[in-house]
Amino acid sequence: MGPLIPNGIIGGGWDFVIAILIGVAFGFILEASGFSSSRNLAGVFYGYNFVVLRVFFTALIVAMVGIIYFDFLGWLDLSKIFILPTFLTPMIVGGVIMGFGFIIGGYCPGTSFTGIAIGKLDAVFFTVGLYLGIFAFSLAYPLFEGFFTSGALGNVTLTDVTGIPAHWFALAFTVVALAAFWGTMFIEKRVRKNMKQYKF
Template sequence: MGPLIPNGIISMEWDSIIAIFIGICFGFVLESSGFSSSRKLAGVFYGYDFAVLRVFFTAAAVSVIGIYYLDYLGYLDVSQLYVHPTYLWGAIIGGVIMGVGFVAGGFCPGTSLCAVAIGKLDAWVYVLGIMIGVFLFSELYTFFEPIYTGYFMGNITLMDSFGWNPYWIIFVFSIIAVVAFAVSDMVRKRVKKVFY
């Protein structure tokens, strides 16, 4: 991890302390927003609450617009940002496992820890399941390694894969976010009429 505050203004020894403080603030915001509730999180899949979808779409759109705007102004070099390597099979299988776990348990790993912090029993069970899964994966890693490292595609982005202009991708993504907000609101109203 690089320095949170570059150019030696604050020494790198403070990075962990700053990261803990950011984590506490993030947990507070999650809890204040109701994201430690499995009902609220699972509401996306059942059509009665789309707060999670809206928050994450908004976060992604604001982040990508901000990053490329800072790049345009010369304050940030996008080419220097770290891009996580893509292992296609691991990503697909991991995504399916994560999705099933999210629907079944009503938590993602981050929100489950937030719920554990406030003492929710279902979150304790969920986190125990995560720990068992991590333990089994580590013990059977040699068996899973061909799948985990299979079909390595490098540190790629959509722009690299398709040769698209990043500004068009941001524009299309923003349109998709607005459409998702509108559609999710229509679905929520229809589900609300049926169940309430």
Template sequence: MGPLIPNGVITGDWDFVIALLIGIAFGFILEASGFSSSRNIAGVFYGYNFVVLRVFFTAVIVAMTGLLFFDYFGWIELDKIFILPTYLTPMIVGSIIMGFGFLLGGFCPGTSYTAIAIGKLDGIVFTIGLFLGIFLFSETFPLFKDFYYSGFLGNVTLTDVTGIPAAWFAFAFTVIALASFWFTMIIEKHIRKKITEYKF
């Protein structure tokens, strides 16, 4: 049956409607998980709060195993879904920059909007910075252009590169994620004992 648009079940005009619905659901989950608080988010770097890691890992492993089962039941054709093209080096550099931004600002782009939605001042300041960053990047883009498009590998998946079936990756990732849930719980307990004054 799926994916709905490539298989002609619904037309491409539904793009924005679906994007809006997913956006609302995403924002709701972010806020409900406590991602509108920069302390919760930055906590992962200091070891007192691993909610970010847990929420994202949960989302990843549920979606991953879910898609594999959906594919098996014939509800979605995995060969037809869009895979983001890989530009290896720029992506590594980009994620390091993103990580620093995360650590310094206490938000990622998505969570800063949920923070604005509940009226947080640091969220507003972060978003102003975000747009300044976008503006600066756009203006100086010609300088990075060659680097930005370097290391192109195509629309590849780990299965394409290594030849190992997707199910093995899903299994390995699930084991790692579940292990990290329990491990981070221990770290949290340990660190929180040391923190004398701490409020979320």
């Protein structure tokens, strides 16, 4: 759980407690952001609601800039932060599959549980399908194991791949995010105007 337990600031027995508290806070923020509604979530693909893009870009910027400042101030040891290993090809294919599932079902795995928490029936069906998919994949895993572990790049980051220093990358990403906020505002207005005009 971040640098607290590895650095001995708190004991290892607190990891599950911290995980539960973070999970509750994450679910609360998802619900407060409107992520329990499949219409809000799917809206980013149809151009009438970009709340998903804005919330996640904001979270990414805050986390990225915060980590860089914490490292600069000596409050955080970046070497102790876990980086998920990259398996390029299967991750791309998985992203495409999840994207189609997001468009069709209107939820991602995390937001489907947020929908269930407030009694959304479509979220229940989505989550049932999610677990059936997990079960089917686990049974068929021996057939996909070679592909699943292909394209291994190790624990790499975009700064490793591009050679761009982290602080410059954070600045560029922030500029891109702000441009996206501004651009999607006009797209939303245009699409919603057309939807109102044609009564979609």
